[in-house]
Amino acid sequence: ELKVEQNPLFLSMQEGKNYTIYCNYSTTSDRLYWYRQDPGKSLESLFVLLSNGAVKQEGRLMASLDTKARLSTLHITAAVHDLSATYFCAVDSEPDTGTASKLTFGTGTRLQVTL
């Protein structure tokens, strides 16, 4: 059974600081997603990482994937209050199929950016 673990589970950081969220998973996969969820809302897709060594950046967020280590990171640079949300990584459980398939989610990291 695929397991996806995120850490930390909760992160309180000051504006302007940098930090990294880690996502480890237990079986081979070359397809990983990062989502943002605001309280009571749906999931907003942030990044899709499709191969080993993939790195994507959008604004103050940068995500990377190391399939050999089974590790993805979400790095936050110079945090601002608007980034406060819960961040989930999700791994494609059956990457060999020809169509999009079910995702296994991490437990989420609740990020709180304080002034």
Place this chain on the structure above:
Amino acid sequence: NAGVMQNPRHLVRRRGQEARLRCSPMKGHSHVYWYRQLPEEGLKFMVYLQKENIIDESGMPKERFSAEFPKEGPSILRIQQVVRGDSAAYFCASSQTWGRTEAFFGQGTRLTVV
């Protein structure tokens, strides 16, 4: 192009009643996935459907839960004889028919069992 549409957004049911959750996929999408999110947890896969077929229901509880995706109309997640433990947010996602494409999530239905 409207996104994935779920309704209702909020649903309150008494214990023992039935809950019906609807999901209309994005235009051109014929793959639908249902996920459940308990408070303070990540999403858990429940079922994957294509039109008129259940492809993978490995995450569905064995009793009281069923799902369908008819040829016409939305996908339905049905929960019979609801219990308090069914209270959760239920999200639907859809993806295109071919290739390894990303699934897009709806706004969710928040079910409260009282």
